[in-house]
Structures are given as C-alpha cells and as structure tokens.
Amino acid sequence: MANYDVKNEVSDKYSLRGRVFQKLREDILSGKYKDHEELKEVAIGEELGVSRTPVREAFRQLELEGLIQIVPNRGAYVTGITAKDVKDIYMIRSLLEGLCAKLATEKITGEQLEEMEENIYLADFHASKGHLDQMAELDNRFHDILYEACDSKMLEHTLKDYHQYVLRVRQKTLATNTRGRASNDEHRQIMEAIKAKDADKAQQLANKHMLNAYENMVQNGLYEIYGEEAGQ
Amino acid sequence: MANYDVKNEVSDKYSLRGRVFQKLREDILSGKYKDHEELKEVAIGEELGVSRTPVREAFRQLELEGLIQIVPNRGAYVTGITAKDVKDIYMIRSLLEGLCAKLATEKITGEQLEEMEENIYLADFHASKGHLDQMAELDNRFHDILYEACDSKMLEHTLKDYHQYVLRVRQKTLATNTRGRASNDEHRQIMEAIKAKDADKAQQLANKHMLNAYENMVQNGLYEIYGEEAGQ
DNA sequence: CCACGTATAATTGTATACAATCATACCGTT
DNA sequence: AACGGTATGATTGTATACAATTATACGTGG
Numbered sequence: 001m002a003n004y005d006v007k008n009e010v011s012d013k014y015s016l017r018g019r020v021f022q023k024l025r026e027d028i029l030s031g032k033y034k035d036h037e038e039l040k041e042v043a044i045g046e047e048l049g050v051s052r053t054p055v056r057e058a059f060r061q062l063e064l065e066g067l068i069q070i071v072p073n074r075g076a077y078v079t080g081i082t083a084k085d086v087k088d089i090y091m092i093r094s095l096l097e098g099l100c101a102k103l104a105t106e107k108i109t110g111e112q113l114e115e116m117e118e119n120i121y122l123a124d125f126h127a128s129k130g131h132l133d134q135m136a137e138l139d140n141r142f143h144d145i146l147y148e149a150c151d152s153k154m155l156e157h158t159l160k161d162y163h164q165y166v167l168r169v170r171q172k173t174l175a176t177n178t179r180g181r182a183s184n185d186e187h188r189q190i191m192e193a194i195k196a197k198d199a200d201k202a203q204q205l206a207n208k209h210m211l212n213a214y215e216n217m218v219q220n221g222l223y224e225i226y227g228e229e230a231g232q
Numbered sequence: 233m234a235n236y237d238v239k240n241e242v243s244d245k246y247s248l249r250g251r252v253f254q255k256l257r258e259d260i261l262s263g264k265y266k267d268h269e270e271l272k273e274v275a276i277g278e279e280l281g282v283s284r285t286p287v288r289e290a291f292r293q294l295e296l297e298g299l300i301q302i303v304p305n306r307g308a309y310v311t312g313i314t315a316k317d318v319k320d321i322y323m324i325r326s327l328l329e330g331l332c333a334k335l336a337t338e339k340i341t342g343e344q345l346e347e348m349e350e351n352i353y354l355a356d357f358h359a360s361k362g363h364l365d366q367m368a369e370l371d372n373r374f375h376d377i378l379y380e381a382c383d384s385k386m387l388e389h390t391l392k393d394y395h396q397y398v399l400r401v402r403q404k405t406l407a408t409n410t411r412g413r414a415s416n417d418e419h420r421q422i423m424e425a426i427k428a429k430d431a432d433k434a435q436q437l438a439n440k441h442m443l444n445a446y447e448n449m450v451q452n453g454l455y456e457i458y459g460e461e462a463g464q
Numbered sequence: 465c466c467a468c469g470t471a472t473a474a475t476t477g478t479a480t481a482c483a484a485t486c487a488t489a490c491c492g493t494t
Numbered sequence: 495a496a497c498g499g500t501a502t503g504a505t506t507g508t509a510t511a512c513a514a515t516t517a518t519a520c521g522t523g524g
Contacts, residue, residue, distance in 0.1 A: 273475080288477090304476085307475070
C-alpha cells in the first residue's frame with residue numbers, strides 16, 4: 001500500500017534489464033558506442049550474457065531517454081549528443097536550477113541544509129588536496145540535494161535527467177582545471193542565500209552557476225570528446 | 233544512412249507495443265485507471281488481445297514517462313498526477329516556453345511562421361463558431377509549431393513531454409469556458425513579437441501565456457478530475 | 465488465540481521459438 | 495551495362511514456456 005523504496009525509480013540494479021539499461025547508458029555516454037552506431041539485440045545480449053528480452057526492454061527505455069533511436073523493424077541507433085545539445089541543456093538547466101533553488105528556499109529541511117553545508121565543507125577539503133574524483137562526486141551530490149530540496153518531483157525528475165545527460169562532460173571539466181574551487185564557492189553562496197531565505201538571490205545564483213559551468217566548459221574546449229559532430 | 237522519418241519518435245502506431253503504450257497512456261491520463269491501481273501484464277494483454285511481451289515493453293516506457301511505477305517482482309502501479317504536479321508543470325513550462333519563444337525568434341522559418349499565422353486565423357474562426365474540439369486541436373498545434381521552431385531538440389522534447397502530460401486538463405479548460413479566445417489572442421501577440429524579431433518580448437509573452445493558462449485553470453476549479461488526491 | 469513456518473497460487477523475470485519485415489545479392493531481361 | 499524482380503539471410507516483432515520471486519492461506523506448535 002505504501003510508497004515502496006523510492007530508490008527504485010528506474011534502475012533496479014538487481015534485474016537483468018536494469019543492469020543492461022545502466023550498462024548501455026554508461027557505454028553510450030562514455031563514448032564506447034559511436035554516434036549512429038547500430039546496436040543489435042543479439043550482439044548486446046551475448047556480450048552481457050543475457051537473452052534478447054531484457055535487452056529489448058532496456059532499448060525501449062533508452063529510446064525514451066533519447067540516447068538511442070529505434071527504427072521499427074530495422075534497429076536501434078545511438079543518438080549521440082552534439083555540442084549544440086550541450087549548450088541547450090545548460091540553457092535549460094540554468095533556468096530550472098534557478099527555479100529549483102527558489103523553491104528549495106521555502107521547502108528545504110534542516111537535514112538537507114545540514115548535508116549541503118557538510119558537502120561544501122568536504123569539497124573545500126578535497127579541493128585543497130586536489131582530489132578530483134571526490135570533487136566530482138560531491139558536486140553531483142550537491143545538486144542532487146538541491147533537486148530533492150525543491151520538493152517537486154516533476155522538477156527533480158527533469159533536472160536529474162539533464163544532469164545525468166551531461167555527466168560525462170561535467171566530470172571532465174572538473175577534472176581538468178581549477179573550476180572545482182570556484183564551483184564550490186558558488187555552491188556556498190547558493191546555500192547561504194537559501195539559508196537566509198532569500199529566494200530570489202538563490203535563484204539568481206543558481207542560474208549563474210550553470211552559465212558559469214557552461215562558459216568554463218567552452219573556454220576549455222572540452223567538446224572534442226563528442227568526436228566529429230563536436231564542432232556543431 | 234539518413235535520418236529516417238522523424239515522426240517515429242516513440243509511438244509507432246503500427247507495432248503492438250506502440251499501440252499498447254499509447255492506449256495505456258491514454259487510459260491512465262483519462263482516469264480509466266485510478267491512482268495506485270495495479271496493472272497486471274496478463275490482464276492488459278488479454279484485454280488488448282496481445283501477449284505479455286509488448287505489454288511489458290510498454291510498461292517500461294510508461295515508467296520512464298513517470299505514469300506508472302514498477303516495483304521489481306511485484307507489479308506496476310499507476311502513479312497519478314496531483315494538483316501540485318500540475319502547478320509545478322505549469323511553472324516549469326512557463327520558463328521553458330519563454331525560452332522556446334526567445335530561441336524561436338531567431339530560428340523560425342518562413343514556413344513555420346506562416347503556419348502559425350494560419351493557425352491563429354483559423355482559431356479565430358472556430359472561436360467565433362464555438363467549435364471547442366477544433367480550438368483544442370489548434371492550440372496543441374500552435375505550441376507544437378513553437379517547439380519545433382526553437383530548433384532545439386532537447387527543449388522540444390522536454391516541452392512536448394510536459395505538454396502531453398497536462399493535455400487532458402488543458403483540453404477540459406478550453407472546453408469549459410471562454411479561455412479559448414483570450415488564449416488565441418495571446419498566441420497572436422507571441423507570434424507578432426517573433427515576427428518583429430523581438431525575442432525578449434516573445435519570451436515574456438510566452439511566459440505569461442502559461443501562467444495565465446494555469447491561473448484560468450485554478451479559477452475554474454478544474455482539479456476535480458484528479459479524484460481525491462486533488463486537494464493537494 | 466497468536467506466532468511462526470510451510471505450501472500453494474499468482475505474478476513477474478527471463479529465455480527461447482516462431483513469425484514478420486527489411487536489406488542484400490543474385491540473376492534474368494532489356 | 496542498367497534495371498527490376500526474386501530469393502535468401504539477417505534482424506526485429508511477438509508469443510509462449512519456464513524459472514524466480516512474492517503474497518496468501520493454511521496448519522501446526524506454543
């Protein structure tokens with residue numbers, strides 16, 4: 001009757017379908033499968049040691065996530081992500097993270113605020129040590145906390161989708177320059193605006209935070225990972 | 233090699249899975265299946281005269297659309313949409329339709345602009361005749377044109393998702409009051425701002441258009457269709 | 465009467481078999 | 495040689511069979 005573990009969401013780790021789904025998503029995002037490459041059900045199935053059934057179900061989900069395109073009776077093709085897509089995503093995220101921060105200002109719980117502070121504190125430490133992996137992890141988590149704090153499952157869902165989508169790019173960004181520190185400073189400002197119940201300021205800061213992240217990415221020319229489609 | 237019919241998207245009408253998917257989505261949105269109702273694969277399959285396989289694949293998609301929740305080894309449950317969800321969706325759409333209109337101002341083609349003008353002209357006619365179904369259809373189409381005109385597949389995809397999600401509510405809104413005419417006037421203003429290449433104005437107008445649509449919905453108290461969960 | 469464990473039924477998860485569709489290659493006609 | 499049609503192979507679409515899991519009912523022991 002109640003609200004089973006909400007962590008289920010879509011990616012139960014323990015079913016074959018869930019694992020296939022996650023594996024394929026990871027492989028597509030990491031560039032293992034090139035753009036427009038055809039994914040064949042039997043080949044994937046054999047590679048992962050499963051039958052076609054879970055593979056097919058994973059395909060249907062990947063299509064809805066926009067990572068592959070299924071042409072009926074023909075096959076599944078990797079959609080790929082262009083430089084323009086990334087730009088558009090950051091534009092959209094900029095608006096929505098702003099909205100999210102505004103809503104979170106009203107709705108955030110003490111516990112969430114505390115985890116945010118801890119997150120920022122920890123990130124400071126790891127920044128000083130140059131622990132890039134941990135920085136990336138904490139950055140992910142900071143945004144997840146914000147998404148949860150806005151108390152809107154619609155907004156949370158959309159933002160998590162987009163976040164996931166650009167994960168690979170963003171991690172590379174944090175891992176290759178000094179953006180990590182500046183980013184964490186912006187996190188702190190956002191957190192403090194929320195703490196001070198200044199919703200408009202929180203919105204504006206979160207908005208800018210996304211634009212800065214994108215700007216930094218562009219300046220560092222991190223588009224090469226998209227291959228030839230990169231130049232847009 | 234190229235870019236097969238882009239209309240495929242997700243809902244090929246001719247495969248069983250596609251039809252099951254559409255039918256279930258329609259039934260969930262129309263309220264045939266109540267919130268938290270359990271959907272059983274065999275029952276659905278028998279009802280539609282297909283086996284479990286296409287039903288299962290449709291389930292996986294519906295889960296990603298957020299319409300059902302699948303609990304591993306247990307079953308699929310209708311998620312339902314609350315009054316708060318609707319409010320959140322309109323908040324999000326307000327921002328994104330604004331962005332969309334802004335982008336469309338730069339990117340729209342002559343053909344698209346022409347279809348918009350025709351759409352508004354036709355809607356005027358049907359408004360004067362009280363043809364509510366056609367009004368709803370034209371309203372849908374107006375927004376679809378706008379989504380296509382922004383030339384961002386990411387934004388278009390997200391907006392279409394949300395649009396779809398609130399379709400049932402919106403149609404009812406248009407069908408029960410005089411909002412249709414005012415709505416079409418707003419469409420005209422947006423179109424003219426785009427035509428005049430005033431991106432900021434287009435953004436602002438599209439933004440307001442969504443908020444007005446929501447306000448009107450609230451004023452007309454159209455939440456009863458969501459059942460008991462409505463009161464938020 | 466309650467608690468616990470086991471058996472049974474129902475349901476989902478996965479694999480496989482078969483049907484339908486599409487791409488390719490080959491061959492004949494012009 | 496170019497075109498068109500047919501046959502063949504590969505791939506996806508669907509149905510079904512079987513395995514695993516979960517919920518329920520029942521019975522037994524306390």
